[in-house]
Structure formats: structure tokens, C-alpha cells
Amino acid sequence: MPGIEYLLEALTLTNIMLALGGVIAGTIIGSLPGLTATMAVAVLVPITFSMPPASALILMGAIYTGAIYGGAYAAILLNTPGTPSAIATTFDGFPMAKRGDGDLAVTLACLASVTGGLVGAAFLLGLAPPLAEVALAFGPVEYFWLAIFGLTLISALSEGNLLKGLIGACFGLLLSSIGVAEISADVRFTFGSQVLLGGIETVSALIGLYCIPVLIDLVATPDRHLKVTHQPKGFRLLESLRISWKYKFNLIRSSVIGTLVGILPGAGGSIAGLVAYSEARRASKRTEHFGTGEPEGVQATESANNATVGGGFIPTLVLGIPGTPPDAVILGALLIQGVRTGPNLFTQEGSIVYTFIYGLFLATVLMLPTGLVIGRYAYKTIVTVPKAMLVPTVAFMTIIGTYSIRNSISDVIIMITLGVIGWVLNRMGYSPSPIVLGLILGRIAEQGFVQAWTIGAATEELFSMFFGRPISLAIIAFIGLSLFYPLIRARWIGRRRKVSAD
Amino acid sequence: MKLMRLAALAAVLILSTSMVLAMGHGSYPDKPVNYIIPFGPGGESDITARHQQPFFKKMFNEDLVISYKPGGGGAVGWSQLNGMKGDGYTIMGINLPHIIVKPRQKDVGFATEDIAGVYMFHYTPDALVVTADSPFKTLQDVIDYAKENPGKLTLSGSGKGTANHLAQIRFDQMAGVKTTYVAFKGTGKAVTALLGSQVKAEWGYTSVGAKHEGKVRLLAVAMEKRHPKFPDVPTFKELGFDLVSGAYRGIAVPKSTPEPIRAKLSEQIAQINADPEFRRRMENDGMALLDVDYKDYKGFIDAQAKVYIEAATEAGVIR
Numbered sequence: 001m002p003g004i005e006y007l008l009e010a011l012t013l014t015n016i017m018l019a020l021g022g023v024i025a026g027t028i029i030g031s032l033p034g035l036t037a038t039m040a041v042a043v044l045v046p047i048t049f050s051m052p053p054a055s056a057l058i059l060m061g062a063i064y065t066g067a068i069y070g071g072a073y074a075a076i077l078l079n080t081p082g083t084p085s086a087i088a089t090t091f092d093g094f095p096m097a098k099r100g101d102g103d104l105a106v107t108l109a110c111l112a113s114v115t116g117g118l119v120g121a122a123f124l125l126g127l128a129p130p131l132a133e134v135a136l137a138f139g140p141v142e143y144f145w146l147a148i149f150g151l152t153l154i155s156a157l158s159e160g161n162l163l164k165g166l167i168g169a170c171f172g173l174l175l176s177s178i179g180v181a182e183i184s185a186d187v188r189f190t191f192g193s194q195v196l197l198g199g200i201e202t203v204s205a206l207i208g209l210y211c212i213p214v215l216i217d218l219v220a221t222p223d224r225h226l227k228v229t230h231q232p233k234g235f236r237l238l239e240s241l242r243i244s245w246k247y248k249f250n251l252i253r254s255s256v257i258g259t260l261v262g263i264l265p266g267a268g269g270s271i272a273g274l275v276a277y278s279e280a281r282r283a284s285k286r287t288e289h290f291g292t293g294e295p296e297g298v299q300a301t302e303s304a305n306n307a308t309v310g311g312g313f314i315p316t317l318v319l320g321i322p323g324t325p326p327d328a329v330i331l332g333a334l335l336i337q338g339v340r341t342g343p344n345l346f347t348q349e350g351s352i353v354y355t356f357i358y359g360l361f362l363a364t365v366l367m368l369p370t371g372l373v374i375g376r377y378a379y380k381t382i383v384t385v386p387k388a389m390l391v392p393t394v395a396f397m398t399i400i401g402t403y404s405i406r407n408s409i410s411d412v413i414i415m416i417t418l419g420v421i422g423w424v425l426n427r428m429g430y431s432p433s434p435i436v437l438g439l440i441l442g443r444i445a446e447q448g449f450v451q452a453w454t455i456g457a458a459t460e461e462l463f464s465m466f467f468g469r470p471i472s473l474a475i476i477a478f479i480g481l482s483l484f485y486p487l488i489r490a491r492w493i494g495r496r497r498k499v500s501a502d
Numbered sequence: 503m504k505l506m507r508l509a510a511l512a513a514v515l516i517l518s519t520s521m522v523l524a525m526g527h528g529s530y531p532d533k534p535v536n537y538i539i540p541f542g543p544g545g546e547s548d549i550t551a552r553h554q555q556p557f558f559k560k561m562f563n564e565d566l567v568i569s570y571k572p573g574g575g576g577a578v579g580w581s582q583l584n585g586m587k588g589d590g591y592t593i594m595g596i597n598l599p600h601i602i603v604k605p606r607q608k609d610v611g612f613a614t615e616d617i618a619g620v621y622m623f624h625y626t627p628d629a630l631v632v633t634a635d636s637p638f639k640t641l642q643d644v645i646d647y648a649k650e651n652p653g654k655l656t657l658s659g660s661g662k663g664t665a666n667h668l669a670q671i672r673f674d675q676m677a678g679v680k681t682t683y684v685a686f687k688g689t690g691k692a693v694t695a696l697l698g699s700q701v702k703a704e705w706g707y708t709s710v711g712a713k714h715e716g717k718v719r720l721l722a723v724a725m726e727k728r729h730p731k732f733p734d735v736p737t738f739k740e741l742g743f744d745l746v747s748g749a750y751r752g753i754a755v756p757k758s759t760p761e762p763i764r765a766k767l768s769e770q771i772a773q774i775n776a777d778p779e780f781r782r783r784m785e786n787d788g789m790a791l792l793d794v795d796y797k798d799y800k801g802f803i804d805a806q807a808k809v810y811i812e813a814a815t816e817a818g819v820i821r
Binding site: 332 | 538542543544545548549552553555556568569570571572573574575577578581607608609610611653654655656661662663682684685686687690691693694695697698699700701713714715716717783786787819
């Protein structure tokens with residue numbers, strides 16, 4: 001193992017306390033919708049000035065990894081992804097909670113997050129310099145195809161209701177083009193209003209589209225929020241361990257997907273979770289149970305999104321290119337400390353890098369006990385708090401959370417408006433996920449397309465730009481597979497039935 | 503009852519107003535100052551503010567609290583600045599060419615003249631950047647290639663109507679070449695495109711050379727004199743192109759802020775700028791320091807606006 005001599009340096013009392021405190025604080029922050037890992041890390045930056053670089057990194061890494069895991073609570077218990085990374089966690093997490101298995105889902109998410117975190121950190125430890133090249137191999141056109149690939153997942157997610165899924169996605173794409181365009185700096189669809197100038201902020205859209213409908217339904221129906229079918233059974237740890245062991249390949253595959261997507265600076269946790277989810281669904285024998293509370297779905301997204309932590313640090317530390325938004329903040333803090341990132345960091349400043357990586361392992365391991373305890377507490381609170389208190393508290397949090405993202409009252413107005421629209425659409429059978437996918441992926445697709453087109457047109461090789469690059473072709477193949485898989489599968493099952501009938 | 507409440511409210515109001523007045527400017531600052539960055543965390547505007555933070559605390563004994571109000575390329579923050587409390591405890595970062603170009607593109611809720619700038623404290627000079635293994639060794643190589651292959655030289659850069667973009671337009675004019683500018687979201691992504699050979703060169707900043715030392719090469723910098731960190735890199739001026747430009751950063755206050763506080767704030771930022779350790783840290787990150795204080799602010803902006811507006815109109819960024 002490289003840099004094993006720094007393991008002891010990571011295990012000083014100060015670092016252990018920092019990792020523990022960071023994971024706890026991160027988990028709690030991440031569980032509150034609107035408070036993101038990026039903000040959590042940014043708030044900490046001034047505190048880290050007075051620390052040695054490795055300890056500062058450990059603290060920020062611990063907060064970050066904790067916040068990504070904490071996002072699962074709101075996703076499972078309130079159907080609200082606390083961070084974009086947890087979007088796909090709602091698909092099966094909330095149905096599980098609805099039927100009374102919320103505690104199981106939370107514990108499964110904890111085990112999956114720890115697994116994902118460890119796999120991501122292992123890649124960071126062992127293969128960072130070569131893997132960082134992946135970040136450079138992805139050009140604008142690859143991001144364009146990757147976003148299109150993400151959009152094709154809608155066809156898998158809205159089986160049986162494809163038209164409504166597509167309409168939702170188009171609505172999301174339209175939303176993504178509101179405001180000052182990232183690249184061309186054009187102001188679009190603001191109708192002269194200052195409110196829309198900043199565009200639709202992703203996290204506030206998530207809160208509006210997912211959480212507000214849940215709140216309205218809570219008020220409108222007399223049922224309890226979550227069904228409680230059994231007496232509290234503790235952590236349900238043994239049951240979770242058994243399930244995790246049964247689906248260990250899913251965990252490993254999802255963690256590797258998460259790490260690789262995390263390396264891509266333009267992609268992020270939401271895509272990692274979605275890709276892992278759809279691959280888990282494809283590979284599973286229980287495909288038709290996905291979306292109705294299938295543990296494999298929760299495992300896939302939660303392991304993938306925590307693996308992006310380690311994955312995102314790879315280009316950050318090796319190339320000085322932040323893999324994810326929180327990485328950008330961490331990179332800035334390192335710069336102020338006078339630490340120069342780059343390949344030399346691994347060879348010349350091993351005491352910083354390797355101490356940090358072992359610290360990240362430590363924080364991830366500490367997430368197991370702390371995550372179980374905090375998760376159980378979160379579950380108990382949500383289940384036992386009477387509705388009359390739960391609704392106003394959550395409603396209050398959604399507003400504070402939305403405001404805090406950009407200190408913007410406009411975002412709160414947009415969030416509530418989208419919430420009401422989302423509720424109406426829900427009643428008409430449209431789910432929020434295609435809309436959100438359109439919103440997130442629309443921007444990535446547009447930027448990639450415009451850049452690729454500009455470069456291709458300038459160098460007069462437009463066709464080979466879009467259809468002549470190996471990575472692009474591989475992604476296009478996946479797009480085809482994802483689009484036609486339901487058809488292929490149906491035919492395959494049909495033929496098998498025929499054979500057995502003969 | 504109602505009357506009593508009203509009276510109490512009035513009393514509180516009068517008391518607080520008189521307190522604000524009494525606090526005056528003698529002891530400014532006597533509580534933490536809120537420093538709003540109209541961009542997200544982790545960007546260069548954030549990093550330079552973070553550099554100022556510990557020096558402010560050390561010199562004036564109060565915290566400089568950094569928060570973020572991103573959106574619309576800074577427009578969201580600047581359009582709200584004058585609605586904030588003008589007591590000197592709310593200040594905001596400002597950037598050129600943004601505050602000059604944006605309001606002329608479309609109604610973004612503020613005009614350049616609305617912004618009460620008190621100091622411009624540094625700029626990150628534009629620079630023409632290539633990868634370390636690029637066949638372009640000198641600026642002349644780039645010009646030769648661009649002349650032989652009109653439009654085929656692709657250059658990445660951060661955003662449209664930005665410092666990088668306007669530098670590209672002005673340079674193309676001066677050198678009589680035609681190149682293709684590819685806008686990316688932020689310098690980080692523009693550098694990634696360069697390092698991944700998606701484009702042939704980048705209109706970046708001197709800070710790119712500092713951050714990616716060894717992997718990139720600066721061909722020329724848009725400064726009056728050579729940058730202390732890159733003594734071997736010529737300026738555009740030396741090579742015959744009158745290009746001195748970059749992303750300028752300063753600090754503004756809400757319009758209602760009293761004159762004495764503005765003057766005091768200007769003095770304080772100057773004091774931080776004069777600190778040798780602060781200068782060393784900034785220059786080591788590839789930035790260049792600048793001292794445009796409160797009384798010179800307007801003249802500076804007017805002069806810059808003339809150049810920027812011309813280039814931006816030329817580029818079709820402003821209609």
C-alpha cells in the first residue's frame with residue numbers, strides 16, 4: 001500500500017476527533033434539505049486556516065462525505081433529495097419508508113455509503129494519477145453524449161408511462177434554459193423579471209418538486225406520514241448486512257460507477273446515482289420491483305454517491321481541477337494554505353496527501369456507527385412526531401434551506417411555485433424525476449453541444465467531432481442499449497416463453 | 503394597547519437610529535463586516551476574498567465574514583446591493599468587465615453607475631496559455647498558425663463578454679488574425695479543455711500558470727510590466743501589442759453608505775494591499791495587485807468602460 005508510513009500520522013487524536021466531528025456535523029447538515037455539502041465545507045474554510053493542511057483536509061473531507069450520506073435521510077423519510085446526489089434514492093427509499101421499512105432503508109443506506117466511500121478512497125489511494133487522465137479525456141462532446149445518456153434513463157424510469165415522462169423531461173429542459181445562459185451569457189425567458197434572472201437553482205427545484213407535494217398530501221389526507229407496522233426493532237443491522245451481502249456485486253459495481261463518474265468534473269453525484277441505479281435495475285433479477293421499494297435501488301445510489309467523494313478528489317489533487325463543487329471549495333482552501341496540487345503532491349508532499357487519504361478512510365469507517373445512530377434517531381423522530389408538528393417544521397426547513405443556498409428570496413418564490421406545479425402534475429400522473437433530470441442534464445447537454453459544435457465547425461470536422469471519438473461512440477452505444485433495452489428484453493422474454501411452450 | 507405598542511416601536515426605532523449615528527465612523531469597524539461574493543464558493547473571487555480575510559482581522563480586530571450570493575454571472579448580487587443596509591457592515595465584491603458589460607447587454611437590474619465602488623484592489627491579468635508540450639513556443643508561432651489557418655485556431659476561455667473573451671477580440675484585431683473562441687463555464691473548465699487537448703490554446707489568466715505550473719506555458723501576459731512570478735514571460739506590450747487587461751476585482755458598498763465610512767473602508771483595503779505578506783501570497787497565486795482608491799474609482803471605471811464597450815460591441819456581445 002502506498003504511503004503506509006503515513007497511516008499513523010492520520011491516526012493522531014486530533015485527526016480522529018476532527019474526522020468524528022466532521023462526519024457527525026456533515027451527516028446532520030446533509031440531512032436538512034437545502035443545506036448542501038458545498039455550503040458545509042465553505043463555512044468551515046476560515047476555521048481550517050489555523051490547522052496543518054492534512055488535518056484541514058481530513059475535516060473538510062469528513063464533513064463532505066457525511067453530508068452526502070445525510071442526504072439519504074430526507075430522500076428516504078420525506079421523499080426529498082437533500083442533495084442532487086440523492087435523487088435516485090427517493091425512487092425506492094421512500095416507498096420502503098411508506099410501507100414501514102424506513103429504518104431498514106436508512107441502515108442499508110449507511111452500509112452502502114460506507115462501502116462506496118471506502119471503494120472511492122481505495123481508488124484515490126492506489127490509482128489516482130492514472131485515473132486523473134480520465135477527466136482530461138472527457139471533452140465537451142463526451143459531456144453532451146453523457147447528458148443525453150442520462151436523459152434516456154427517463155425511458156427506463158417511466159416504463160408504461162413514457163409519454164408523460166417525456167413531457168416532464170421537456171418541461172425540465174425548458175426550465176434549465178431560464179436565466180442568464182452559462183456560456184453565451186444571453187438572458188433567456190425571464191420575461192423582464194429579476195426573480196428569474198439567476199435561473200432555476202437545482203436544489204431549490206428539488207425541494208419544491210419533491211417536498212412540497214408530500215407536505216400538501218400530508219395536510220390533505222388523514223393517514224399517518226409513514227406506516228408503522230412493527231415495534232421498533234433496533235437498527236435491523238443483521239437484516240441489512242444479510243441483504244448487503246446478498247447484493248454485494250451491486251454494491252461493488254455501483255461504487256465503481258460512482259468513483260468513475262466522480263472523476264468527471266462536469267458530471268457530479270446526481271449522474272453517478274442515476275447511472276448506478278439504472279445499471280442495478282438492468283442487472284437485477286427483480287427489475288420489475290424497482291421503484292416500489294427495492295433495497296437494491298437504495299444500495300445502488302447510496303454507494304455510488306459516496307464513491308464520488310473519493311473519485312472527485314482524484315482530479316482535484318492530481319490535476320488541480322475540482323471533480324465536484326465541494327472539491328472546488330477545498331481546492332481554494334488548500335491554495336490559501338500554500339499547498340500546490342499536482343502530480344508532485346503525491347511524490348513530494350506525501351505527508352499531506354497520504355495522511356489525508358487515510359483520514360478519509362477513517363472518516364468513512366466512523367460513518368458506520370455515527371450514521372447508524374443518527375439515522376435511527378432521524379427515523380424515530382419522523383415516525384413519532386405528530387403530523388401537526390411535522391408539517392410546519394418541514395415547511396419551515398424547506399424555506400430556510402432554499403433561502404440559504406444563494407441567500408436569495410427569489411429562489412424561495414421559485415421553490416414554492418414549482419412545488420405547487422409539482423403537486424398538480426403529480427395528481428395528473430407526472431412524476432418529478434423526469435422534470436428534475438431535464439433541468440440538471442439540459443444545462444450539461446447544452447454546454448457540451450455548443451462547445452463541441454463551435455470547435456467542430458472551426459476545424460471543419462463536425463461529423464467526426466460528434467461521431468468519431470472512441471469514448472463518444474461507447475456512450476452512444478450505451479444510449480442505444482438504454483433506449484431499446486425494454487424492447488429487447490420484451491422480445492427475449494417472449495421468445496423464451498415461446499420456446500418453453502413448444 | 504395599540505398606541506402603546508406603536509409608541510414602543512417608535513422608541514426602539516429612534517433609539518436604534520441614534521445608536522447607528524452615534525456609532526458613527528470613529529470606531530469603524532466595531533463588529534463583524536459581512537463581505538458578500540456574488541459568485542459561488544471556490545472561484546477566484548472567493549479565493550482573493552479569503553486572502554484578505556485574515557489580514558482584515560489582524561489589522562482591524564473584527565471578522566470579515568464571507569458569504570455568497572451567486573447567480574446570473576454576478577448580476578443577482580449586484581442588482582440587490584443598493585437595497586442592502588448602508589452602514590459599512592455590508593460590502594460586496596465587484597468584478598470588471600462584468601459590471602460594465604452586463605448592464606449594457608440587457609436589463610439586469612443595475613447600471614454600472616449605480617454601483618458605489620470604493621476600491622479596486624487587484625487584477626488577474628489575461629494571458630495566452632498553451633500546454634507544456636505544445637508546438638507553439640512563442641506568441642509569433644500562434645500568430646503565424648492563425649494567419650495560415652484562419653478561424654481554425656481554437657482557444658478556450660471563461661465565459662462570453664468576459665475578460666478572456668474581450669482579450670481575444672482585441673488581440674485578433676491588433677494582430678490581424680481570426681481565431682475561434684470557445685466559451686467554458688469558469689476558468690477551471692477552460693483549463694481542463696486545454697490540458698485535455700480539446701482546444702489548441704487558452705485565453706486564460708496568469709493564475710493558470712501558477713496553479714498548473716509545469717503543465718502549461720504562458721506565451722505572453724497582458725500587463726504593463728512582467729509578472730514577478732514569471733520573469734521569463736514577455737508582456738504583450740513588449741511584443742508590440744497594446745494589451746493590458748484582465749479580471750479586475752474590487753469592493754463596493756450600498757449607495758446609502760455615508761461618505762466617511764466609504765473613505766475609511768478605502769483606506770483599510772489599501773492598508774491590507776500594502777502588507778508585504780499579503781502581496782507575496784497574492785503574487786504567488788499569479789495575481790497582480792492594483793491600488794485604485796475611492797477618489798480614483800470613477801475615473802478608472804470610465805477609462806476601462808471605454809475600452810471594454812468598444813471591444814464588446816465589436817464582438818456583438820453588446821448591441
